Amino acid sequence: EEMKNMEGMDNKDNSMENGHASHNNPLALNNSTGENELALPPIIEPKNGIVDITAQQGTTEILKGTKTETYGYNGSFLGPVIRIHKDQTVTFRTKNALSEPTTFHWHGLEIPGNGDGGPHQVLEPGVTEDVNFTVNQGASTLWFHPHPEGATAEQVYKGLAGLIYIDDENSQKINLPNEYGVNDFPLVFQDRQFTEEKQLNYQAVLNEDGTIGDTLLINGTVNPKLTVGKEKIRLRLLNGSNARNYTFKLNNGATFQQIATDGGFLNQPTDMKEITLTPGERAEVIVDFSKMDDKTDIALINEEGITLLPFKIEQKAASTSNIAQKLNDFGVTEEEKTLPVTKKLELFGMGTMVSINGSQFDMNRIDFTQKQGDTEIWEIYNKPDMMGGMTHPFHIHGTQFKIVSIDGKEPPLNLKGWKDTVSVEAGQTVKLAVKFNNKGIYMFHCHVLEHEENGMMGQVEVK
Ligand code: C2O
Ligand code: CU
Numbered sequence: 001e002e003m004k005n006m007e008g009m010d011n012k013d014n015s016m017e018n019g020h021a022s023h024n025n026p027l028a029l030n031n032s033t034g035e036n037e038l039a040l041p042p043i044i045e046p047k048n049g050i051v052d053i054t055a056q057q058g059t060t061e062i063l064k065g066t067k068t069e070t071y072g073y074n075g076s077f078l079g080p081v082i083r084i085h086k087d088q089t090v091t092f093r094t095k096n097a098l099s100e101p102t103t104f105h106w107h108g109l110e111i112p113g114n115g116d117g118g119p120h121q122v123l124e125p126g127v128t129e130d131v132n133f134t135v136n137q138g139a140s141t142l143w144f145h146p147h148p149e150g151a152t153a154e155q156v157y158k159g160l161a162g163l164i165y166i167d168d169e170n171s172q173k174i175n176l177p178n179e180y181g182v183n184d185f186p187l188v189f190q191d192r193q194f195t196e197e198k199q200l201n202y203q204a205v206l207n208e209d210g211t212i213g214d215t216l217l218i219n220g221t222v223n224p225k226l227t228v229g230k231e232k233i234r235l236r237l238l239n240g241s242n243a244r245n246y247t248f249k250l251n252n253g254a255t256f257q258q259i260a261t262d263g264g265f266l267n268q269p270t271d272m273k274e275i276t277l278t279p280g281e282r283a284e285v286i287v288d289f290s291k292m293d294d295k296t297d298i299a300l301i302n303e304e305g306i307t308l309l310p311f312k313i314e315q316k317a318a319s320t321s322n323i324a325q326k327l328n329d330f331g332v333t334e335e336e337k338t339l340p341v342t343k344k345l346e347l348f349g350m351g352t353m354v355s356i357n358g359s360q361f362d363m364n365r366i367d368f369t370q371k372q373g374d375t376e377i378w379e380i381y382n383k384p385d386m387m388g389g390m391t392h393p394f395h396i397h398g399t400q401f402k403i404v405s406i407d408g409k410e411p412p413l414n415l416k417g418w419k420d421t422v423s424v425e426a427g428q429t430v431k432l433a434v435k436f437n438n439k440g441i442y443m444f445h446c447h448v449l450e451h452e453e454n455g456m457m458g459q460v461e462v463k
Contacts, residue, residue, distance in 0.1 A: 027191060027216050027306050034225035034310040038218060040181045041163065041188075042074075043081040046090050051082055053104065055146065055160060056097040062222055066198040071098065071158040078220045079144070079162025081186060084135050086168035092131040096123040101148050102155060104131070106164065107280065108142035108263055108400065108420045113440010113462065116398050119149040119363060120441065136437060137400060138328075139171030140264045140418070141186075141236045141282050149363065153242055153449035154202040157211065159220070161188065161240045174324035176259065177234040177286070184234045185226065187309070189277075190217050191244045208351040209390070210243025210448045218309055227312040228289050232323060234259070236284050239277040242449040245391065245423075247303035249274040250287070252296065257323070260284035263400035263418030265327035270413045274303075278393035280421035280447035283414075286323055289313055330417050332402050336433040341379040343368055343434075345458075347392045347424065347446065348383040352454045354446065360455025366441070367458035375435040377404065382424040389426030392451065396420060396434060397442040398462070404431040421447055436462040 044051060058076025059067040073079030084090055092115075094104040101124050105117035114121070115131040123129055142164040146155040163186050177183035193205040193213030205211055218224045239246055250256060257269035262282050275283050292298055292313060299310040349355050357367075370376055378401075380394050400418035403411040407428055415422075424430050436442070445457030 026304055027214055027302065033223045034312075035223040036221050036225065038185070038224040038226045038309070039221045041078060041081050041186060041219060043083055043180050044074075045083045046088070049089060050091045050093050052093045052095070053079070053082070053162075054095040054097050055102050055104070057099070060159070060220070062217065062220065063194065063198050068194070068199055069158075070200065071155060071160045073144075073160060073162050077159045078188065079160070081163040081165055081180075082144075083165045083167065086135050086138060086166060089132070089134045093128065094123065094131060095128040096125055099125050100151065101125065102146045102151070102160070103148050104144060105147035105397070106142065106144050107395070108140065109164065110137050110398060110400065110437050112438040113398060113442055116440065116442060117144075118147050118397060118441070118443045122148055135166060137166060138264045138418075139168045140166045140262070141238070141260065141284060142166065142263070143238055143240065143282070145240075147443070150453060153211065153453050156240070156449060157192070157202045157242055158200055161190070163188070163236075163238065170328070171265070174327060175321055176323055177232055183229065183231060184236070186219065186236045186238070188219050188238045188240045189246055189308070190240045191215065192217055206450070207243075208450055208454060210450050212242070212244045216308060225310045225312055227314055229314055229316050230290050230292075232286050232288050232290065234284060234286055236282065237275070237277060238282045239279050241279050243279060245276060245278050246308070247274050247276040248308070249301055249303070251299045251301045251307070252292070254292070256288070257286045258283055258414045259286055259323075259327060261415065261417035262420045264330065266414065266417045267328050267330055268325055269323060269327065272414060275414070276423065278391060278421070278423040278447065279449070280393050280395050281423065328417070330402075332404055332416075332433060336375060336377075336402065336404060339375065339377045339433070341431065342376045343378045344381070345378065345444075346381050346383050347394065347456065348385065349456075350385060350387075350390065354451045354454050354456040356456055356458050361445075361457040365459070366461045368460040370434070370436060370460055370462050372436055372439050372462050375433050378432045378434050379429060380422070380424050380432065381429045382426050384426045391423055391425045392456070393421050393447040394424050394430070394444070395447045396444040396460075398438060398440065399434055399436050399442070401435070402433040404433050406430050439463060
């Protein structure tokens with residue numbers, strides 16, 4: 001009897017080693033056939049200052065020969081890239097054409113709280129609402145997705161996600177690939193688990209510790225390939241998955257350059273052999289295909305060596321220009337380095353028991369207040385549990401923050417840039433310099449969407 005118990009314990013321990021078992025489901029090996037040219041989302045710009053964005057439902061042929069019921073913005077699946085410019089005054093004319101409530105949240109956008117699209121700003125079916133604001137931040141790749149309480153994870157899973165590109169004077173002047181769909185490509189990574197009926201039935205596959213799937217979609221394309229010229233190519237990576245982390249590498253081991261974090265350019269292109277993105281995070285990279293032999297197969301792979309995106313290199317006249325070496329002047333100031341910690345957050349638990357500072361989300365409770373324009377140091381501690389714990393991607397709405405330190409050390413070069421989501425590993429303590437330029441109530445939460453649904457979220461009121 002005693003032995004049996006011990007064995008039971010042992011098994012459990014093994015399966016939970018290195019974090020939680022639910023995250024070890026690898027992507028299927030058949031994800032790499034490169035059968036389909038990567039879909040490019042339509043790119044839209046304000047007309048007379050207005051961008052129409054409609055959340056709608058439909059069916060999409062994601063897998064050949066079958067129709068899957070999906071959600072999308074301005075289409076049946078996923079959404080467009082909305083291209084806006086710093087200092088531009090914009091109206092997002094949002095419409096809910098779904099048969100359930102939703103919200104429109106602009107992830108990474110510094111926007112007054114009443115336009116942020118958190119769980120307080122629900123649009124009932126059939127309702128249209130204008131969100132007016134002036135773009136007040138630098139060039140960056142942001143995204144948007146729904147945020148209604150209790151249905152965020154499911155609505156994102158069904159296809160509600162789009163991108164926002166902000167341009168500014170600097171980004172238009174410096175030398176970087178910027179021709180959309182030619183040498184500048186969005187890559188939205190999402191894993192899905194199709195049911196036998198080839199549907200995206202969220203409730204059927206829901207995992208309280210993070211829903212993952214064995215099928216990778218990039219921009220909604222299964223088995224994608226990307227045809228590129230023999231030139232420098234800019235890839236804007238978004239981890240738009242509910243829970244899966246990706247460590248991106250090239251299969252030939254080549255170095256690429258990271259040029260941007262979530263909210264803007266790094267100061268200079270930074271050589272990388274791999275980049276890890278947790279849910280919600282973005283990175284922009286430059287891959288130099290002019291140096292690559294077009295007879296070998298180049299592909300983006302993950303940490304398990306599974307091909308995510310094979311590249312087909314085309315021989316065509318392409319520019320060979322050098323990319324700019326000075327991209328931004330970001331920095332953590334001496335003052336920010338010495339400011340005392342004024343907000344402490346402890347992330348803890350798993351599944352339905354996740355919490356921040358011991359409590360779970362309550363719409364009617366304001367957890368913190370902060371003054372508009374003040375910089376405060378937030379200390380985020382990911383407290384390990386009996387099984388070790390897991391990484392939580394910590395996101396704050398309505399701001400781009402700076403990482404001051406990770407476990408007391410300066411962040412690596414490629415995290416020295418504006419961020420709105422930071423990966424906090426089990427046992428880690430991350431210090432952030434956080435400033436809100438607008439007033440209102442903003443969410444902060446774990447971007448594993450099931451953790452967020454389960455209450456790993458709080459509210460800060462900026463006054
Ligand atoms: Cu990307 Cu609270 O969201
Ligand atoms: Cu989490």
